[in-house]
Amino acid sequence: MITTEPILSVVIVAYKSRDEIGPCLASLPRVLDGCAVEVIVVDNSPGDGAGELIRTQFPWVDYVAAEKNLGFGRANNLGYASSHGECVLFLNPDTICNEAALAHCVARVRAEREIGLISPKLVLADGEMDLACRRSIPTLWDGFCRASGLAGAFPRNGFFAGYNLTHLPADGTYEVGAINGAFMLARCEVLERVGRFDENFFMYGDDLDLCIRMARAGYKIIYDGRVQITHLKGVSVAKDYDAMALAIFDANRDVYLKHFNPRGSRLVNLKYRIAFGLWKRVALLRARLRGHRRVRPV
Numbered sequence: 001m002i003t004t005e006p007i008l009s010v011v012i013v014a015y016k017s018r019d020e021i022g023p024c025l026a027s028l029p030r031v032l033d034g035c036a037v038e039v040i041v042v043d044n045s046p047g048d049g050a051g052e053l054i055r056t057q058f059p060w061v062d063y064v065a066a067e068k069n070l071g072f073g074r075a076n077n078l079g080y081a082s083s084h085g086e087c088v089l090f091l092n093p094d095t096i097c098n099e100a101a102l103a104h105c106v107a108r109v110r111a112e113r114e115i116g117l118i119s120p121k122l123v124l125a126d127g128e129m130d131l132a133c134r135r136s137i138p139t140l141w142d143g144f145c146r147a148s149g150l151a152g153a154f155p156r157n158g159f160f161a162g163y164n165l166t167h168l169p170a171d172g173t174y175e176v177g178a179i180n181g182a183f184m185l186a187r188c189e190v191l192e193r194v195g196r197f198d199e200n201f202f203m204y205g206d207d208l209d210l211c212i213r214m215a216r217a218g219y220k221i222i223y224d225g226r227v228q229i230t231h232l233k234g235v236s237v238a239k240d241y242d243a244m245a246l247a248i249f250d251a252n253r254d255v256y257l258k259h260f261n262p263r264g265s266r267l268v269n270l271k272y273r274i275a276f277g278l279w280k281r282v283a284l285l286r287a288r289l290r291g292h293r294r295v296r297p298v
Contacts, residue, residue, distance in 0.1 A: 007035035008106055009085030009188075013042050013075040017093040018049040020232065025058045027097040032106060038062070040079040041093075044069045072181065073197030073206040080196060086110070088191060092182035094232040095122075101227035105185045108224065116194065116219025117186050117211060119179035121170060121228035130231045131164040134223035136177040137212060138163055138252045140272075147249075173224040177215070181207030182231050190219060198258075205251030212259050 010028060014021050021041065029037055039061045043050055046065035054063045062082065066075060076090050087106050091097070101120045109115045122130035136142070142163035145151040155166040165176060184207060194217045197206045211221050253272055261268040 003035040005035065006038040006083075006085040007032055008087045008089060008102065009038040009040065009080070009083035010089045010091050011040050011042070011076055011079035011083060012091050012093050013044060013072055013079070014050050014093045015044040015069065016048055017045075018053065020094045021050050022053055022057060024091070024093050024095055024097070025054070025061060027095075029099045029102065030060065032099065032103055037102075038083060038085050040064065040083060042066060042070070042075040042079040044071075044075050071199065071202035072204075073201050074199040076206075077196045077199065080191075083188070085188065087185060087187050089183065089185045090181065092231065095182055096230040096232075098229060101229050104227045105224065108222070109185060109187050109190075112222075114218075114220050115186075115222050116190055116214035116217070117179055117184050118222040118224060119183045119185070121223075121225040122180060122182060122231040122233075123228050125230065125232050129170050130180065130182070130233055131166065132180040132233075133183070133231075134165050134168070134176045134179060134225075135208075136163050136165060137208075138256065143249070143252070169225070171225045173222065173226055175220045176223045177221065178208050178211035179221060179223060180231075182233070183229060184210070186214075190214075193217065194219070201251065201254065203251075204248050205255045208252065208255045209258065212255070 012021070012024065025039065025041075028039055031037060039058075041050075041054060041061055042064045044066050051063055051065055054061050064079065064082075066078070070078065080088055080090075087109060089102070089105075105118045105120060109118055119133050122133035124130050139162075142151075145160050146163060150160045151163065151166075152161075154160040155164075158165075158167040161167055168174065181204075194210075194213050198209050201209060215221060256272050257269060261272065
């Protein structure tokens, strides 16, 4: 007997994702632990063929065509507003999930009420770990270490690689500062208590902002590397890898200005803008000196 009230609502924001959305939806179970799974796709680029594919091959999916590109946070909020699950998963369309990982994460947030958000290990198409699936809250020192290459040169040293936590076991589970917006799972009652995505962030930074607010409300942000999914990172962001990476530096800066300059001090504002701008330029220069190899997003 399948319980029709969904235990999980999966909200996916699609943007130029015609080639990725099919495998993603096919990887999602219709039922989890005897309860229905609800899937909602908000399409920020209707007209690229994704809508037709979903209506034809996945008629059970609730498809919402946005009138324009709403941005990541606003589109997620739109999808979440029409959801009915006990838990909600904000999921990127360039991911391949599996029932075991979903069941594990849902079971943990239901049993461990102190958890605000949880993520499994995200693995890239080449088998490497997506470092952004477990992070600390960025500091100016972290920005310098990432931009200068110190974090990459000393990945097992927590002093230099504290942002991406590469000194911690990838297959372990522990509390972190932040997880990736590609997979963020929470109980809906917790999300309602803390608040939804900040729509002032159009793209990037919104996941970090939500993690900070969750932690300040007393909830834990959990990384669980005992289960994993695949993340074809960057595929759904117009394929402009370098622009994506550099935009993330700007997003981290804006999050920092929101949460660590609450009084709006002009001097503090200027300090953060100069620092993060400098780190972004250093990262771009290093990529060019290495022969135009890509700037690494985080």
